[in-house]
Amino acid sequence: MGWKHVRHIGGAALDVLFPPSCLLCAADVVQAGLVCAECFGRLHPVVAPCCDACATPQTAAAYLGADGLCPACERQHPVWAHARAAFLYDQASRDLILQLKYADRLENARFLAQRMRQAGQDILTPDAVLVPVPVHRWRLMGRRYNQAAVLALAVARRSGVRCVPDALVRSKATTRLASFSPQERKAEMRNAITLHPVRAAGLDGRSVVLVDDVLTTGATASVCTQVLLEAGAASVSLLVAGRVPAQKEVDLDFPVMETPM
Ligand SMILES: [Zn+2]
Ligand SMILES: [Zn+2]
Numbered sequence: 001m002g003w004k005h006v007r008h009i010g011g012a013a014l015d016v017l018f019p020p021s022c023l024l025c026a027a028d029v030v031q032a033g034l035v036c037a038e039c040f041g042r043l044h045p046v047v048a049p050c051c052d053a054c055a056t057p058q059t060a061a062a063y064l065g066a067d068g069l070c071p072a073c074e075r076q077h078p079v080w081a082h083a084r085a086a087f088l089y090d091q092a093s094r095d096l097i098l099q100l101k102y103a104d105r106l107e108n109a110r111f112l113a114q115r116m117r118q119a120g121q122d123i124l125t126p127d128a129v130l131v132p133v134p135v136h137r138w139r140l141m142g143r144r145y146n147q148a149a150v151l152a153l154a155v156a157r158r159s160g161v162r163c164v165p166d167a168l169v170r171s172k173a174t175t176r177l178a179s180f181s182p183q184e185r186k187a188e189m190r191n192a193i194t195l196h197p198v199r200a201a202g203l204d205g206r207s208v209v210l211v212d213d214v215l216t217t218g219a220t221a222s223v224c225t226q227v228l229l230e231a232g233a234a235s236v237s238l239l240v241a242g243r244v245p246a247q248k249e250v251d252l253d254f255p256v257m258e259t260p261m
Pocket of ligand 2 (some may be wrong): 051052053054055056068069071072073074
């Protein structure tokens, strides 16, 4: 067990022994679980004006229609109702998220979840249910936990909204998807994501907030949304830590595309 984990357990008492340091650069900070002012300047919180359906920031409110949608979402609305993102996915937020994925930096989840709670305050209603995008067990082996579930549970703790971390199950490894056509990928994903037969029982009529670390093309989130709507969810909205600018064609949902640290 590394020193970071020791501090993680001990909290304030251990701050004396291990002075709190920035999550990104290890500079001193007043309290554990924060980034320093300089690193915070490198993060780009998603702020208004941004699209209600895909959380893509716009340079001016004039680019959004009366319903708060960007031109792309006006043409074709995503299957989910609303999307909220804490940060643009750039170098700094990418570091926070990848460390959470690959280096067990669970304190990053608390920081990201705090920002996600703020970004999603209008969709985190008392009757909502948080459901993470699932990861296949094959991928969990190298990573030990589902980072979306870690984020969803951290948002639940901060917001008081209920979380069902295993409502969705990814039943097949989707590793060859990079060579598939978009249609083939979609069909493959559609078969891969299913409901947990017991845990999903309470979703009927509820407003589900689907949680993921990063939103790219939304292919996986679309499939999850469809499965949740078919399960009787009244609505599904999306809450993510990082929003990849829409023009990028990279789809981080697929393991082949992931960059190790
Ligand atoms: Zn820093
Ligand atoms: Zn949009």
